[in-house]
Amino acid sequence: MEALDAYEQAGSDASYIAGGQSLVPALALRLQAPDVLIDIAHIPDLRGIELKGNWLRIGALTRHAEVLAHPLIRQHAPLYSDAAPHVAHPAIRNKGTLGGSIAHADPASEFPAMTLALGAELEIANRNGTRRVAADAFFVDLFQTAIEPGELLVAIHVPVVNANHRWAFHELARRRGDYALVGCGILADVIDGAIAQIRIVFFSVGNTPVRAAKAEHALIGRVIDADAIAAAQAAVIHDLDPPEDENVPPAMRRQLARVVLGRLLGDIARQAP
């Protein structure tokens, strides 16, 4: 791809720009000052939404507004659709891209967390070819992902949900469109009424999207009833280590996480046949 060569030529002080909805504010605030900006918004390989067997391929340039409205995403990767109305405001959703949000990896962002909850794989290109990285290995640290300098996120591959899956999304924010105080997405595989597998992913609680492994463990093999929900809520406290924050102290975030988890598991229990 031409863009990969352009980056190579520009040396280290270059940055790709997709929708610009995170990058341009960062430039305006002088948080970043790259010499060269490489506009990737018109690369055809980074576009399109298509079903390939049991995987949905979503091009990195898919805009938030398309994520919100696209029937294939609604059907096969529904946590993205449920999260989309909470991502920023309408005008930002008209330009911001799914790939940009995931590459940026803001720990308060909805889409990176849903990428982890859906168990997606990220297709990354460099000048030698492409590779696929599982979401579990992709989010490395604050604003840091498995994408190396000069590499491009090409597409997001989502294993499609099936009839056994249940899912739910919820976030608490001061106003619609604001970054969440705490949010969470859950994808559960329910067989004969009991949880066979579950992915519980929180955002706005740490440096990356956080999988609540202890809460997940507390639910495996169980029917979601009041006891199971209480057990997961007790466990989730130990999954999260929120940062010090004057406005939202860690204890408050943990408490909000308990509340969000309780509501979501209640939702999922009601969905089970």
Add this chain to the structure above:
Amino acid sequence: MSDLVDVSLIVNGSEVSHRVPARTTLADFLRQTLELTGTHTGCEMGVCGACLVVLDGQVVHACLSFAVQASGSAVETVEGLTERAVIADLQEAFHQRNALQCGFCTPGMLMTAYSLLSQPGVPSREDIRDALSGNYCRCTGYEAIVDAIETTARNRAAGGDAAAREEIDA
């Protein structure tokens, strides 16, 4: 960084071509190069909504795009919408309901309302508030703005559409 680039686009129906520094935002291009000052700049970081314009049919922030990225596109500003009289009823409703004081936020409010009212159906007050979540007003408060948009939505649904269309034809 101060490299000059050619920018050619359609603004409010007319072709324009200028050579500007590569990092000129679309907002600065409209306001300073073209002297179309209806598009306001408040925060210049996507938060206040004063700079909204229509870019290829979709409302976006002019402060979050570079002019060069809009090359080859069609942009419409609040001046364009006003000239085409497609928001005349909305502007009248803002006026009637005192939905502006200093007017700084108004172009952005009109853009958001224009976009919302272009969608099918009559939005609820909740829908209107949700759509306005990215528009700040520092003096009027939002109640009158929501009222004006709601009134316009209802009037259009009740057949005011025909009147608005006549105005465009005229």
